[in-house]
Amino acid sequence: MVEAYNGVEALAYYEKLEQGAVSLENLPEVVLLDLNMHVMDGWDFFETFKKRFPKYFSQTKIFILSSSINPLMKPELKKKRIL
Secondary structure, eight states, X not given: OOOOSSHHHHHHHHHHHHHTSSOGGGOOXXXXXXXXXXXXXXXXXXXXXXXXXXXHHTTOEEEEEOSOOOTTHHHHHHHTTOO
16 A cells, blocks of 8 residues: 655656656555645545656546535536546
C-alpha cells in the first residue's frame, strides 16, 4: 500500500514508477481519491494523471471520495466520464 497526502505526492510516485525508481510490482491497482485535498485537489490530480500516465490510468481503478454535498458535482463527474 502506498500513501500520498495530496495529488502532487501521488503524481511524484507515478513519476518514480515511470522512471524505474519504483518497481512496477508496486503499481497501485486502486486509488482512493479525495476531491478536497490540499496542495493539488482531486480534480487536478485526476486530469493530470490521465494525461501524463495514460498506461497507468487505464490499469487503475479510481474511487472518488468527497465530503462535499454539492449537487452540482454529479453533472461534473458525468461530464468527465467518471460517474
